[in-house]
Amino acid sequence: MSRASAEREIVAPRLHECRGCGLLQSVPALLPGISAHCRRCGTTLHRARRHPLEHSLALTVAALILLVVMCLTTLMSVETAGIVHRAGLFSGPVELVQRGMTALAIVVVFVTVGAPFGKLLGTLYVLVRLREARPPRHLRRVFVLVERLTPWSMIEVFVLGVLVAYVKLGDLVTINLNTGVFALFALTFIMVWADGAMDHEAVWDALDRTTRPDATRRRPQALRRVAGAIGCESCGLVSVPAPGESHCPRCDSLLHARKPNSLARTWALVIASAVLYVPANLYPVLTVVQLGAGEPSTILGGVRELISSRMYPLAALVFFASIAVPMLKLVGLTVMLVATQSGRAGWLRDRTRLYHVVRFIGRWSMIDIFMEALLGALVRFGSVITIEPGIGAVAFCGVVILTMLAAETFDPRLMWDAALRTTRLHRHQASV
Ligand SMILES: [Zn+2]
Ligand SMILES: [Zn+2]
Secondary structure, eight states: OOHHHHHHHSOOOEEEEOTTTOOEEEEOOOOTTOEEEOTTTOOEEEEOOSSHHHHHHHHHHHHHHHHHHHHHSEEEEEEETTEEEEEETTHHHHHHHHTTOHHHHHHHHIIIIIHHHHHHHHHHHHHHHTTSSSOOTTHHHHHHHHHHHGGGOOHHHHHHHHHHHHHHHHTTSEEEEOHHHHHHHHHHHHHHHHHHHOOHHHHHHHHHHHHOHHHHHHHHHHTSOOTTOEEOTTTOOEEOOOTTOOBOTTTOOBOOSSOTTHHHHHHHHHHHHHHHHHHHHHSOSEEEEETTBOOEEOHHHHHHHHHHTTOHHHHHHHHIIIIIHHHHHHHHHHHHHHHHHTTOOTTHHHHHHHHHHHHHHGGGGGHHHHHHHHHHHHOEETTTEEEEEOTHHHHHHHHHHHHHHHHHHOOTHHHHHHHHHHHHHHHHHHHO
8 A cells, every 4th residue: 555545544643522422632643553542531533444435435335235125126925825925125015004003104114225225326426436537415305314324224123023024934934034034134234334434524524634634734724623613414624603603614604502402302202202102012013914813912922922832042133122211211311301400410420321322222122023014014814814913013113213313313511511500609608
């Protein structure tokens, strides 16, 4: 590798605002494989990769091809009494629409097809056009869109939903895995790899160099810490907005010192999802009708059935994803909200870590929804055996989406601001 290209890969030193606690700190240029963490709360500020742009481009192309294959082929086929049913990616949502659960179908299609396609196409577009001599300015808006879509792309969760459906059906009918499932396995592997290889800072750095060369010349001054500096939520650039200016100079997103109305909005979303949590657990999510007989089962009932048929690992997985994770999210967010409003100063690092955990695990609750959609589409053998998704699934999907939005709306930096205010107040009272 030439010296010039090695230098091109190292992201320049710059000022960062920690997303966990809001501390401004400068991060030096990092060699590939090295990561920088916030010195106050431990949140990762930047992790440098080797050949970030080239690796991401190759992996994105591979993922796009696999996603197209998965959309066009059959995932699974089941056979009973001489009748064969095949299910592709869209069979589950089509079945949901026929049963009047259109909202659920839209969510499933968005998180398994829409968001992954948007994310991959956007990344490919940005990475390809970045190689031009004069890339267009709108690449920055496209890349912001990619970052916004990322949490909603749930391929790695979908693969677990498919796996649960496969094991669950094993007892009831003859089941075959088809091309689509193998494409899905490969796609999951590639997408996790691509997420690991992606260095957002390196892409922004390249965008700055090519679409805003004047900004690169100004960068050394930006390293000085200045009062009123705000970190952009979308691209991470720290800037001091001129009077009357409220947009990020790099990506044009609206700038806020803290997420607007964070506490009120998060409370509203947490309360709404706590309310929905009741029907999600009381109403059936699945009904298995075998030879004309069958009872609807709730989420907890499904776990009990798995235990009684001795599928312990699967029971543990469904219990964790559908019962433990939503509970942990609701309790965790409530603890963070109450601690922020009461200005508590203890456990700040742990609470920030809890925030990152709550944000990361939210999507895994969708396993149950994917499994129900797939089972409903596959098992339609009249009175011999039929599986119907239940209305509880709609409420449960609502809980997952609302708690994910709540985690995005909550601003962990407010916990540190509140604690700082309390400590200052105590110090002031002590001195008086
Ligand atoms: Zn921090
Ligand atoms: Zn920005």
